[in-house]
Structures are given as C-alpha cells and as structure tokens.
Amino acid sequence: MIIDTHLHVGYEKDYVGGSDERRQWWKTMFCNFEKPYGYSTDEALEMTVDDHLRRMDDLGISKAFLIGIDASAALGFRIDMGDMAKMVRDHPSRFIGVPGIDPMKGVSEAVDDIQRAKDLGHSGVKFFPCFGWDPTDSKYDPLYQKLMDCSMFFVMHVGSQMMPRTRLKYCSPLMIDEVAYRFPDLRIIETHLGWPWIGDALIVARKNKNVYCDFSGLVPKIHIGDVDHTANVGSYRLAEIQLPDKLLFGSDAPHGSQKDIIDMVRALPVAEGVKQKWLYDNAVRFLELGY
Ligand SMILES: [Zn+2]
Numbered sequence: 001m002i003i004d005t006h007l008h009v010g011y012e013k014d015y016v017g018g019s020d021e022r023r024q025w026w027k028t029m030f031c032n033f034e035k036p037y038g039y040s041t042d043e044a045l046e047m048t049v050d051d052h053l054r055r056m057d058d059l060g061i062s063k064a065f066l067i068g069i070d071a072s073a074a075l076g077f078r079i080d081m082g083d084m085a086k087m088v089r090d091h092p093s094r095f096i097g098v099p100g101i102d103p104m105k106g107v108s109e110a111v112d113d114i115q116r117a118k119d120l121g122h123s124g125v126k127f128f129p130c131f132g133w134d135p136t137d138s139k140y141d142p143l144y145q146k147l148m149d150c151s152m153f154f155v156m157h158v159g160s161q162m163m164p165r166t167r168l169k170y171c172s173p174l175m176i177d178e179v180a181y182r183f184p185d186l187r188i189i190e191t192h193l194g195w196p197w198i199g200d201a202l203i204v205a206r207k208n209k210n211v212y213c214d215f216s217g218l219v220p221k222i223h224i225g226d227v228d229h230t231a232n233v234g235s236y237r238l239a240e241i242q243l244p245d246k247l248l249f250g251s252d253a254p255h256g257s258q259k260d261i262i263d264m265v266r267a268l269p270v271a272e273g274v275k276q277k278w279l280y281d282n283a284v285r286f287l288e289l290g291y
Pocket residue numbers: 006008067216252
C-alpha cells in the first residue's frame with residue numbers, strides 16, 4: 001500500500017464548479033509548470049474527484065493528503081478550506097485535509113483560520129512562505145503554538161518555486177530547522193526534498209525528530225536524469241543509510257505524475273524495505289505521532 005502525502009486539489013471539474021474565475025486563477029498560478037513537467041492545466045481542469053480516486057485505486061494508493069493553497073494577500077487566490085472539508089467528509093478513509101493558511105493576511109487571522117481548519121476536520125495546514133514571509137520570524141510563533149494546541153501538523157513549501165510573485169530566499173529548507181528548534185514537538189513536513197537544496201533538506205530532517213521530508217514533484221526525467229548532481233542516486237543512498245524513517249512519498253500531482261514517481265522509487269537501488277517505508281510506513285507513523 002501507498003500513501004501520497006502531497007496531492008494538490010482545487011482544480012477538479014466537479015469542484016471548481018464551473019467557475020471561470022477559478023479556472024483562470026489556476027492557469028495563472030501554474031502555467032509555468034506546464035513545459036518543464038509536461039503537464040496540461042487544461043487537462044487537469046477536466047479531472048473530477050472520482051478521477052483522483054480511480055487513479056489512486058489503479059496505483060495502490062490508499063490515502064492522499066489533499067494540499068490546498070492560500071495566497072490571498074499576494075495573489076487574491078485561495079482554495080476554500082470548506083470545499084476541501086467536503087472532499088474529506090465524502091471520502092474520510094481516502095483523504096486527509098491540509099488546507100493552505102496565509103499569515104500575510106495577518107497573524108491573528110491566520111490563527112483563526114487554523115482553528116477553522118481544525119473545526120472542519122482537517123489534519124494539518126500548508127504554508128507557502130515563498131509569497132513573502134519569513135517563517136523564522138518570532139511574530140509567527142502564534143501559528144506554530146496554535147498548531148501544537150490543535151494537534152495539527154504543517155507542510156511547508158521549500159525548494160524550487162515557479163509560481164508568480166514568489167521569492168526563493170523564503171524557500172530554503174534551513175528555515176525549518178529554526179522553527180523545529182523552537183517547537184521540537186511540532187510535526188513538520190518539508191517538501192520536494194528541498195530540491196535543489198537536497199543536502200540541506202536531508203540534514204534538517206536528520207537533526208529534528210519531528211521533521212519529515214516529502215520527495216513530491218521530483219520527476220525522473222528532470223530531477224533524476226538531467227540534474228543528477230543533486231537528485232541522483234547518491235542522495236537517495238544517503239537517505240537510505242541515514243534517514244530511512246524520514247522520507248515520504250508525495251506526487252505533487254497534477255504537477256508531478258503519481259505513477260512516474262512511484263515507478264522511480266521502485267527503480268531506486270535502495271533496499272526494498274526502505275522503499276516500503278518511504279511509500280507508506282513513514283506516513284502512517286507521521287500521522288500517528290499526533291494522535
Ligand atoms: Zn506542491
């Protein structure tokens with residue numbers, strides 16, 4: 001069995017609800033991903049929630065973390081956490097809700113949003129500091145404290161970014177070390193193996209007991225083939241030896257293909273038992289830590 005810890009939502013046909021505005025926002029946000037990832041926003045916008053479930057069934061994916069986004073302050077765009085809660089409610093054994101939270105709207109408003117996410121049945125939240133906030137600034141500590149109080153985790157975007165109005169200086173995995181230092185019991189997932197700062201992401205996960213790292217969006221033809229000095233076999237061997245219990249499979253779908261990344265993991269020259277941890281066991285342990 002497999003758990004996908006990084007499935008983006010909010011573009012589904014039956015979910016976008018025919019709103020041209022939402023379709024347009026989705027295109028604006030993610031058009032830059034089309035060429036490098038060979039992905040079509042128009043095709044993604046034709047998907048339904050049932051399509052997600054069918055594809056998961058075909059690939060042996062039992063559960064998926066639904067990743068939302070709130071970029072209200074920077075772009076006036078967000079995926080409504082109430083809509084996401086409906087997906088989770090309709091399929092409670094398949095989906096785990098992780099809506100986006102935007103502290104750039106104001107810290108107290110973001111804290112209230114975390115409470116609302118909890119009340120709606122979500123399990124964690126997604127932060128995108130790349131839109132222009134420094135997660136190590138102590139003024140954001142109320143967010144982390146609120147997550148602790150609610151027994152929720154956060155997923156933070158780190159690594160490369162191509163969305164409009166984002167800044168790479170707020171995409172460093174090392175920022176997570178600072179947050180984990182101040183909140184050592186808070187469960188954290190850093191994304192995309194921090195690519196291209198993979199070494200940084202790995203040492204942050206190695207040092208901090210509650211920091212896990214997903215390798216979502218690491219498409220074989222881009223990150224394993226052409227950029228083999230960063231995401232090559234050596235990184236995975238290091239992870240196998242030093243972090244067998246910390247890596248998580250995530251797809252970043254629709255920007256990454258669930259099938260391609262699963263196939264990539266299956267082909268890696270690391271022990272079968274470690275692959276099983278990365279595809280499933282570690283996600284189960286991560287979820288159990290908080291409850
Ligand atoms: Zn993502």
